Amino acid sequence: MMLPKGTTVAVADGEKLNIFRNSGDEANLKLAPTTLSDVDAESSGSGSRQDSSGNPDGNQSAEDGFSAGIVAMLNKSVLDGKVHGLVVIAAPRALGEMRKHYHKTLSSKLLAEIAKDLTGHSVSDVEAAIKAA
Structure with missing residues (x-):
């Protein structure tokens, strides 16, 4: 896959978030670390899981x-005009939860x-995954 210059790439799981921007052009992907804003880790999930003795997780x-919280931050960044193109790379379980909150x-x-x-992978691994997609 080729990404336009300036595309934001969010790499996440349920505990960590790394944000990159493509500082290269479409033909030469070059991800550079960047930040948008802090994630509110206290955001409520979809509510599909309840803590109880029957579900203690x-x-x-x-x-x-x-x-x-990641999606709330991404939604705000998109609505504020800070993100013009976005790629989300996430662990399957986290991606499923994130999709529920997309604006x-x-x-x-x-x-x-x-x-x-x-x-937990290197930038080159992330770039390889994008190129292979």
């Missing part, structure tokens, strides 16, 4: 909340989604 609820404007700026956990 509070960690999953925290991850869902972090995923929702329609973010959806219109979304160039691709890659369901892969690359948060």
Whole structure:
């Protein structure tokens, strides 16, 4: 896949977020680390999981909340005009949660989604995944 210069790439899982921008051109992908704003990790997830004795996985609820917080930050950045093109690369579970919170404007700026956990990988691994998509 070729990405226009300035495209934002968000690489996430339920605990970490890395933001990059393509500082190269469409033919020569070159991701550079950047920041948008802080993620509100206390955002509520979709509510599909409830903490209880029958479902004691509070960690999953925290991850869902972090995923929702990532999208809230991305939605704001898109609506503020800071993001003109977006690629989301996320662990499959996190990506599923994130999709539930996309604003329609973010959806219109979304160039691709890659369901892969690359948060602990090098920039070259992220670039390779984008090129292969």
